[in-house]
Amino acid sequence: MMRGQLIWDVLVGLLSGPLLSGLILLMPLAVLTGVAVVLDPSLAMYEFIPEEELLVPWAMLAILISVANVRLTLLLSKDHNPGRVFELATGRYLDDSSGELNPHGHPGKRFTEDFISYLAETEGGVAEIGEPLPEDYGWGFWVGEKDFSPLWVAFAHAGRTGDDETKTDEFLAAVTLEPPVLPWSRLTYRPDFALRDRIESRLAEFLTKNRMNFLTEIEEWVDPEPKTQHSVRF
Incomplete structure (x- = not known):
């Protein structure tokens, strides 16, 4: 990560x-106050909670959130291996009917299961x-290691192309770090970059072993959604 970008982050x-501390504390109070005033307009003359009583919890929550987010930023800045998105097309899973099991109609469960089996053998x-x-x-599926936050391995189905003889499924695959959302969890979060890199290597091995040609796209932040505007790299 560039020094200027790190300072900004x-x-x-x-x-x-x-900012978030203020929103967390004030928004519910504002909503409750508004509802109370609508129900009883005479309450508009009263202050339910004095501002000075909110100052201490606001400051404590603000410090917690800021420290947690800065810690996460510094941790992720140590990741010198940018995430990769694997782009591939294969006719190997054309008979996969798992789209019926997916609420959004996407197949890919057999592809995912095959990679899980390969990981079980190797990792x-x-x-x-x-x-x-x-x-x-x-x-997708989780990959975790004791005392570390797990990784998410995603297989995005990007559609089918070709005619009956050349039909293929297009997929995007990615292995992503999943930092926790809650600030107190971020204080103890330890991203396992080595495990992420190892699972990515296993994915490349799996695709090569099964003769599925692929391209890799380099991104600092990996979003496995089936869309891209970046140049593709080998």
Whole structure:
């Protein structure tokens, strides 16, 4: 990460605490006050909670959020290996009917299961491997390791191309870090960059072993949604 970008991200992390803390504390109070005034207009003359009583919890929550976000920014800045998106087309899973099991109609469960089986053979003793889960873009599963936040492995189905003889499924695959949302969880979060890189390598091995040609797209932040505007790299 460039030094200027890191400074900007740290600044945003610092400012996020006071802003989010204010929204978290004041928005519910504003809604409740508005509802109370609508029900009883005479309450408009009263202040339910004095502002000075909100100052201490606001400051404590702001510090917690800012520290958590700055810590996360500094942790992720140590990731010198940008995320990759694997783009591929294959006719291997044309008979996969798992789209019927996905609320959004996307196939790809068999593809996901095959990679899970491959991981179980190669990484089963090191990482905990989850089951295929349907998503709005396709399928995915968790890969976790004790004392570390898990990774998410996504297989996005981007559609089918070709005629009856050359029909193929297009997929995007990615292995992503999944930082927690809650600030107190971010204080103890430890991203496992090495595991992420290893699972990416296993994915490349799996695709090569099964003769599925692929391209990789380099991104600092990986979004597995089936769309891209970046140049493709080998």
